[in-house]
Amino acid sequence: MSETGRSTGIHIPGWAERVADSLGAGPHVVVSGISVSGNIHAGNLREVLVAEAVANALRQRGEEVRFIFHADTIDPLRKIAPGIPQSYEEFIGHSLSHIPDPEGCHVSYAEHFLVPFEEALLEMGMDIEVLRSHDLYERGVYTDVTREAIEHTDGLREILQEVTNRKMPEHWSPYLPRASSGKLIGRRVLEHLPEQTSVVFADEDGFEEAANYSKGEGKLGWRVELAARWKALGITFEPFGKDHTSRGGSTDTADRMSSEVFHYPVPGRYEYEWIGLKGRGDMSSSRGIVLLPKDLLEIMPPDAVRRIILGRDPARRFDIDLEGGFPRFMDEYRAEAGEPYVPFTHLVTVAQTVGEDPDAAAEMLRRGGYGEAARDTDKLAQDLYYARNWAAEWAPESMRLGLLDQAESEEAAAGLDDEQRAYLREVSGKLQAEMDGEAVQDVLYSTAIERGLKPKRAFAAVYRVLLGKSSGPKAGPFIAGLTLDQARERLSV
Ligand SMILES: [Zn+2]
Numbered sequence: 001m002s003e004t005g006r007s008t009g010i011h012i013p014g015w016a017e018r019v020a021d022s023l024g025a026g027p028h029v030v031v032s033g034i035s036v037s038g039n040i041h042a043g044n045l046r047e048v049l050v051a052e053a054v055a056n057a058l059r060q061r062g063e064e065v066r067f068i069f070h071a072d073t074i075d076p077l078r079k080i081a082p083g084i085p086q087s088y089e090e091f092i093g094h095s096l097s098h099i100p101d102p103e104g105c106h107v108s109y110a111e112h113f114l115v116p117f118e119e120a121l122l123e124m125g126m127d128i129e130v131l132r133s134h135d136l137y138e139r140g141v142y143t144d145v146t147r148e149a150i151e152h153t154d155g156l157r158e159i160l161q162e163v164t165n166r167k168m169p170e171h172w173s174p175y176l177p178r179a180s181s182g183k184l185i186g187r188r189v190l191e192h193l194p195e196q197t198s199v200v201f202a203d204e205d206g207f208e209e210a211a212n213y214s215k216g217e218g219k220l221g222w223r224v225e226l227a228a229r230w231k232a233l234g235i236t237f238e239p240f241g242k243d244h245t246s247r248g249g250s251t252d253t254a255d256r257m258s259s260e261v262f263h264y265p266v267p268g269r270y271e272y273e274w275i276g277l278k279g280r281g282d283m284s285s286s287r288g289i290v291l292l293p294k295d296l297l298e299i300m301p302p303d304a305v306r307r308i309i310l311g312r313d314p315a316r317r318f319d320i321d322l323e324g325g326f327p328r329f330m331d332e333y334r335a336e337a338g339e340p341y342v343p344f345t346h347l348v349t350v351a352q353t354v355g356e357d358p359d360a361a362a363e364m365l366r367r368g369g370y371g372e373a374a375r376d377t378d379k380l381a382q383d384l385y386y387a388r389n390w391a392a393e394w395a396p397e398s399m400r401l402g403l404l405d406q407a408e409s410e411e412a413a414a415g416l417d418d419e420q421r422a423y424l425r426e427v428s429g430k431l432q433a434e435m436d437g438e439a440v441q442d443v444l445y446s447t448a449i450e451r452g453l454k455p456k457r458a459f460a461a462v463y464r465v466l467l468g469k470s471s472g473p474k475a476g477p478f479i480a481g482l483t484l485d486q487a488r489e490r491l492s493v
Helices: 003-007 015-023 042-060 086-093 109-123 133-138 144-153 151-165 223-235 250-261 292-295 302-310 328-337 344-354 357-366 377-393 406-413 418-430 435-451 455-467 476-483 484-491
Strands: 030-036 065-072 128-130 174-175 189-194 198-202 206-214 218-220 237-239 268-271 275-277 319-320
Touching: 015 042, 015 268, 030 042, 030 223, 042 065, 042 109, 042 237, 042 268, 042 275, 042 292, 042 302, 065 109, 065 133, 065 223, 109 128, 109 292, 128 133, 128 357, 133 218, 133 223, 144 151, 144 174, 144 189, 144 218, 144 223, 144 476, 151 250, 174 198, 174 206, 206 237, 218 223, 223 250, 292 302, 302 328, 328 344, 328 357, 344 377, 344 476, 357 377, 357 476, 406 484, 418 435, 418 455, 418 484, 435 455, 455 476
Parallel strands: 030 065, 030 237, 065 128, 237 268, 275 319
Antiparallel strands: 174 218, 189 198, 198 206
16 A cells, blocks of 8 residues: 555444444543463454454544553463463463463463464554553552452352353352462452452362462453453443353343443443354364464555455454455455556466566566556565465465476476477567567467467467466466566477
């Protein structure tokens, strides 16, 4: 996108406008919260992008907006995610922020999964604050709401029992203190000492321990924490996926806890649907179907990521297609920006033919009739990077190509008959440096007709000596993109 495209304003989708309209006057605090128990995949990005669109809609109306990503770093490890060593069983129940990085590259398990996601948000130019829940507890941000929750244990338990239709254990507590073993323990809080902001509890072996809740020595249970953090952070809007908004789900309990116990108005809400990956199903870290935001940023610019992840309506489920349908998506995206662009399939051909040489790519594009789009060399280099990565990772086999070198080309020509060889030699003699794609296409076609060779066999011969395949991109523009020497060397069989 050009400088002007950026500065004339961010595109605000209609649904985000309508949500912003429903929220009333600010200041606003928009939050998106995600677990860091495993890879934070591109499906999770949908929630952040929904929140971002609403934050932007509010900002555009002149509202003061704080936009927060709440990483649930203090949450306990519940199960061993794919790729995590089985020895991590011993950390089940420990805070993710207190567990070592399984690969040893970050300060904790939580950071290992959070940092790449945070980097992707930064790369997307997102105006967002990333907060870590263990840090919020340690800094005392949740101290008042934790005290309030413990004081209202009975009321909270009643709401949980009514909404979930499950009986809570006798010593149920909204607060999970961290035992000296490292485990968060929920069921045996014995005494609350509000002046010392601490609780006395029985650990796994029945020994009494104390935990100071103003210092991050424990956390609120997930359902209570949801309502408590709305109040502590002054949240006015939060999107939720369908797993939370189902009947008896966490928003049902949090809504009642918020209004009846914390006396805080329930924030505005948007329910988004999942996205899947075409041909592979819903994205899910636990099932190992993982596409990371950085994988997307390797094949398209940030605004295209926003567009493909949100779709037309994030309240509807859909599968993103990064394979055969992707070139069309990119062309639609470029066309909407209203600038000259090179069709993505052509970029893919160029990128695979010239490798990483942007000058050769610009030359190939000029000869192919895309001179204007090739003028900005920085942008061209970036576009070639996307196209090359896409070709390597996602392109259907029919779109993967590499220009054969001369020896490979001679070898490939061995499978051709005399008619095909004679045809290629004649074409080679007719090619001229100044010919554009259409002129070359014309030579290829008319020469075949003149020689009485079926065009299908003629073109098969062309693809065979250039690419070692029986088909490929439109031959005329492809050959016009090569230098005359490159083309002649391969056609003179
Ligand atoms: Zn790491």
